[in-house]
Amino acid sequence: MFELHAQLAADTSQIAESDLNLLLLMNDQNYPWCMLVPKRANIKEVFQLSRNDQHQLMDESSLLAQTLMDSFQAHKINVAALGNVVPQLHIHHVARFQDDAAWPKPIWGQVAAIPYDNERRDSVINTLKLSALDKYFSF
Amino acid sequence: MFELHAQLAADTSQIAESDLNLLLLMNDQNYPWCMLVPKRANIKEVFQLSRNDQHQLMDESSLLAQTLMDSFQAHKINVAALGNVVPQLHIHHVARFQDDAAWPKPIWGQVAAIPYDNERRDSVINTLKLSALDKYFSF
Structure with a gap:
């Protein structure tokens, strides 16, 4: 049975869900940084998903x-x-800007996370709620 | 018209090709490290490919x-x-090992590349030639 890994649960807010994925917001206001986590048990690699799930993930x-x-x-999306x-299995999706804290390097291991306050987190979540994500995701 | 970016050409060997992608081997023997580059002009993000190309890329x-x-x-594949x-657009595929030079960190910005000598490069390429990659790729 699928259960979200404790470390991912600790580092993120779950903001939406599709038939396949949890949509998580990383608790780091350095970047708008989301993760998709397929709700399938014991999956570590994309290629372990069924082909249908792989295409849906894409x-x-x-x-x-x-x-x-x-x-x-x-300016760029890092996936x-x-x-x-x-x-x-969790797939990072990070919105990058030419003036962000790590640009142009990959974000991992660059600067310490800056946790959201409630107001800024709500603002990011509301922006995503009002987007085209509702094609697949329920908030 | 598609043309491989000069920096990618300088950093890699082109080892195979599918209908959609070039398959490149990064010139760094720290890790078996391949890249897929869709042969489509002016593409920077996966979502700019057609849906058919996206599924084929997957x-x-x-x-x-x-x-x-x-x-x-x-031990793990980083994509x-x-x-x-x-x-x-180029998609990194890196084979990771618990005793590799950067483990468990992402590889970018960790250690300097160690260029292949011809013998070791040929060995890696031959290993890939003898694999199931010929389902999509011509060497």
Whole structure:
């Protein structure tokens, strides 16, 4: 049975859900940074998902990436499935800006996270709620 | 018209090709590290590809990741589309090991590349040639 990994639960807010994925917001206001976590048990790699799930993941990942780009007027979207520390499959989607804290480097290991206050978190979540994400996701 | 970005050409060897992608081997023997580059002009983000191309990219990416895992007995595969410096869409696929130079951190910005000598490069390429990659790729 699928259960969200404790580390992912501790580092994020769950903001929405599709048939396939949880949509999580990373608690770091350095960047609009979301994760997709397929609700499938014991999956560490994308290729372990069924082909149908892989294609659905691609559809949802692309919608999320385009939404982050459009909603936050980002310069670039970074998408990554790493998982060297937390094995449960989770796919990072990070909106990047030429003046962000780590630009142009990848974000991992660059600067300490800055946790959201409630007001800023609500603002980001509301922006995503009002986007095209409702094609797949329920908030 | 599609043309491989000069920086990607300088950093890699082109080892195979599918209908959609170039398959490149990064010139760094720290890790078996491949890239897929869709042969489509002016594409910076996965979501800019057609939906058919996105699904084909997923199929080829999963085959490549599983092949790297199986052929090199890797512990984890890292898959990432970053592109903050080189804008042409390229998707990293890196076989990771618990004793590799950057484990468990993401590889970017960790240790300097160690260029291949011809013998070691040929060995990696031959391993990939003898794999299931020929489902999509011509070497």
